[in-house]
Amino acid sequence: MPLYDYQCEECRTVFEVRATIHEKETGLQPECPACHSEKTHQLLNAIFMLHSKGGSGFQGSCEPGSGCCG
Numbered sequence: 001m002p003l004y005d006y007q008c009e010e011c012r013t014v015f016e017v018r019a020t021i022h023e024k025e026t027g028l029q030p031e032c033p034a035c036h037s038e039k040t041h042q043l044l045n046a047i048f049m050l051h052s053k054g055g056s057g058f059q060g061s062c063e064p065g066s067g068c069c070g
């Protein structure tokens with residue numbers, strides 16, 4: 001049975017839910033284990049990848065030899 005990551009929109013708690021494909025297809029809406037809110041949404045792996053990159057990798061848009069930076 002696959003695991004899904006969910007986040008509560010009330011208290012931002014992230015939790016894992018174990019559900020069958022059938023349960024997913026029928027509109028799974030798990031309850032937050034911390035505050036028991038049903039305002040939860042599924043987290044996708046791509047979101048975790050974006051967050052893990054951090055913000056220190058910024059580089060200017062000038063290319064060497066283009067002349068814009070002298």
Ligand SMILES: [Zn+2]
Nearest residue numbers: 008011032035
């Ligand atoms: Zn919650």
